[in-house]
Amino acid sequence: MRNILYSGLALLALAFGGCGYEDYIEGTVKKEHGRTAGITESSGALFGNESVKMGDPGYVLEVDTKEGRYVFEVKDIDKMKRGNTVRGLAVAIKPEEEEKGVKGTRIRFARSHSGGPGYANFGNDRVGVVYSDGIEVLD
Secondary structure (H helix, E strand, O other): HHHHHHHHHHHHHHHHHOOOEEEEEEEEEEEEEOOOOOEOOOOOOOOOOEEEEEOOEEEEEEEEOEEEEEEEEEHHHHOOOOOHHHHHHHHOOOEEEEOOOEEOOOOEEEEEEOOOOOOOOEEOEEEEEEEEEEEEEEE
16 A cells, blocks of 8 residues: 555656746847736725726736847736736836846846756747746846
């Protein structure tokens, strides 16, 4: 009985252990696009002083790397908001402002996923999707 239990636990560890990110790349954020949904203050709102501002809830980054420019949408990893969230990253990441001499934030992001074939984050054109837990702010 114990051997069956250990075998089952080993299979679960293999199944869930291989679901991480495999290949990371570093770069500098050049541009941000889109907005994240959030609460904003407004006068005369139905519910006190706050209203929900939706707009375009997509958040897209253009990042320059040694291999060229990557463009990707940032998606929340899950509804539990564990790890990085899109809204948190949107606050922490700043794009380059050449006219002001401000360098963009350096980040490290997942280029591929260990889920096997079909789990690449990017196509050959370097356009894709990265989940929020696959991004690390370096500075």
